[in-house]
Amino acid sequence: MRIGKVTESVLKRSVLKIIKSDSNKESAAAKSDCAYSIDENGQKTLSSVAVFTVNSADAGYYAVHNAANNIFCMGGIPTMAVISILLPETAEEAELKKIMKSAVRAANDLNIAIDGGHTEVSLAVNKVVITVTVVGKEVFPIKEGVLSKDIACDNKKIPSTRVRKDFDIVMTKWTGLEGTAILAEICREKLAERLPDYMLRQAEEFKERISVKNDSQLAIEAGACYLHDVSMGGIFAALWEIAQRAGCGLEVDLKKIPIKQETIEITNYLGINPYQLVSGGSLLMLTADGEAMVRVLEKEGIAASIIGITTDKNDRIIKNDDEIRYLDKPQADEICRV
Template sequence: MKSGKLPSDVLEKRILSSFRFKRKEVLVRSKVGEDCSVLDFGEYACVVSTDPITGASNEIGRLAVHISCNDVAANGVEPFGLLFTILAPEGTTLEVLQDIVRQAAEEAASLKVEIIGGHTEITPAVNRIVVSTTAIGRAAKDRVVTSSGAKPGDYIILTKWVGLEGTAIIAHDFEKRLRGRMDDALLESAQAMMGHISVVKEGMIAGKMGATALHDVTEGGVLGALWELAEASGVGLRIYEDKIPVRPETRTICEEFGLNPLKLISSGCMLITCRDGQGMLEALNREGIPASIIGEVVEEGRTLVSGEREEPIDPPESDELYKVQ
């Protein structure tokens, strides 16, 4: 099988279908397009999500904190606790482990999230460091937003810029190759995009502003995330390619490696569906978060409009990042 997430149909038919036992306390369970489980804790709902870092070599402590916290934030819920697991190959130095933990501690503190536990192990089972995190959040039950609430007539908003995480990862991991092939200032700007990976702030804003659905853009890029959101909600989409923001840093790096920026891992971007598109944009912009209306939710059909050409938005395949690993 190819590197990356399992294809959605394989995940649904071969993996999720095996989980037959259900408990009444589980309000939102495993489903294609839903990144979090939501549990009934009486007065409150507990929101939980887990994710590994497998596509990066540098800054993995920082990335690991944000990817799971972003999933919780994509339910309109503030994360407060994090379980942090490191599996490292034999020969890994203590200094390397300490650097990963230092990164994680700094990023978690910046989000006001406590690292509440985890596991650290040296093992021959891996040939590179793998970090996996589980984030936990809490909210009133009626304040939780899922990926499955989009309705026809909703505006579709994208925060920040596509390919954000992939651009930052490639700029760090392939710095030597890129030096001399792109302007130094542009390369440094691409590396600095690592500082925009969190979507916790926009998740809180969107939840308060009445978002109907939220989904953070990770493996498979914006096109993959759009398909997942539509699949979870049982709706169609009409997306306008010329409205999708792509930074010059991302275009340059994607051209160098032959990648499609619309299919490149994009943690740091969030998809928001809502009835009041302009009001949502203004609320995000007031907090310094760039955002764009890129399309609308429709009854059926998932379409990318590129000038006079229209093409279907298909289920996500292996992320473009794996082409350069």
Template sequence: MLPAGKLPTDVLERLLAYTSTAPELHVAAGAGEDAAVAAGAPVIVLTADPITFTEERIGAYVVAVNANDIVAMGGRPVYLTTTLLAPPGTTDTRLEEVFADIGDACRTAGMLWAGGHTEVTPAVNRIVVAGQAVGFLCGAPLATGGASPGDLIGMSKWAGLEGTTLIARERPGESEAVLGGERYRAVLDWLDRPGISIIAEGKALEGLALTSGHDPTEGGIAMGVHEIARRSGCGALLSADRIPVRDETRLLCSRFGLDPLGLLGSGAFLFTAPRVVAREACRRLETAGIPAALIGEMLGRGEQVWIERGGRRELLAYSAQDEIVKL
């Protein structure tokens, strides 16, 4: 077990073997190095996101959520650095599992892990990893606030993807009882298949004239649409029966009293575009084997955000606090 403070040098050197080496990294991660030095680009995309909701498969989560932010801006994720905080008593074996998970996830995402900082501290009661990512941008940025009235709203995969697999991990006994063994194991596998990354969406939609893009994380699809509408100065109207929600998500949300539309949404990509472009976007996604749906339309300036259920229109409820905190 490791005491509070910096890691022993021999342990750190063993762990840093999981970070990246590549020609782009002029100075890679190393025990005693203050920083990495890497090749750049004229325009870069910067983001940062921590993982605080879970410790299991935390490496896969931290890579995906940071890469997704860059893809949602129209960029290509390139570099990742991490700040890992672990409570006293954490074993070096457990840290090695986390390092291996981050390394595997970076290779899958095509990113270079340039190191960061790792420390044991009583400030946390479980492992927390904060990621900071850099991406390269070739064209114009795809901002959240670029939507216009009349644009269609589309999304990939389904609502609550990340939250559903997280519920299954955090509440395994109850989740398996609700879903049954086979579906429970399938939901656990959602983290990798289809995965909570939207890098494949970015590649499929490259060069398409979308007006906005967004990675719906905390607050789910509902919060994501509200953020697009607010940043764009428009209203929006969603059609409830067009929003893809898997039966497994509905069952778990019903069991724990959660709203699927307010559940952690990483893995889905929200976008807006004129009608012809939006339909082409869905066609490209489906061709790439990624489920896609057109779920609504942007309304006029100053309008509110609505959802239509069974022919009846109501305001779309949302909260910056994700439904997962109710567990």
């Protein structure tokens, strides 16, 4: 199979179908990147898993924040993290220490503790594999009644209705933030042949923006009906996933997708598609009034843009002036090529 996330067809055949047919419990596996359970008091406990395999000095930092972002998108607040690290036989102790220091920095950002985990040197891997599970609790419930038929809330299904057409698609921050920071670090020597040092330093600092905590809380309070963080596969993958889960079509203007100049310069030089590059820190949402949502976010210093609308068709369309292309199923993230 190809590198990266398994394809949607493989996921449905070999994972979700088995869960559905062989389990006596309803699963939310296909409906969200965040699982949940509800206790006797109606409190929803959330959990999310992130796997990180890129050879970055900040690998632990990225992994913890990626898992926490899924909690935020479900209206939750993280309460703890568990981290598992598999090391190849060639790894040095200094590398493990660096991973843990970066993970603790992310946990401190989120005001949570790393409460457990597992660390092992294994012949099964040829590079470091970091798996982070973040647990949280729901604090900002997403409003019922406007979600798609695929979303379950409060242990009961929403009435069988699709997200209606003409919802605005709002995106916060810029595409490729996380990937740009990683590339500026791991490809610095090559990039320095073409790009100035100040640009690479600015690009590396993008990692400080990869949390969607404030974005998601403001969006939920302002009435966003569906949230999805832009992670592996980039904005193109996130657009496909939000349409698939919300049961709607999309029309998106490519020129309205915000992108930093540093991202343009770095991806152009490396021959990478910035729209298929891991984009932690950016949040997608569907909302009935995109202009009002943008005002709410920008008032709090969060850049936001309306990049398209939902439709009552199945097509996922990307427009670039007069050119129209149909969005493909999510591809392997460009970071995997590096």
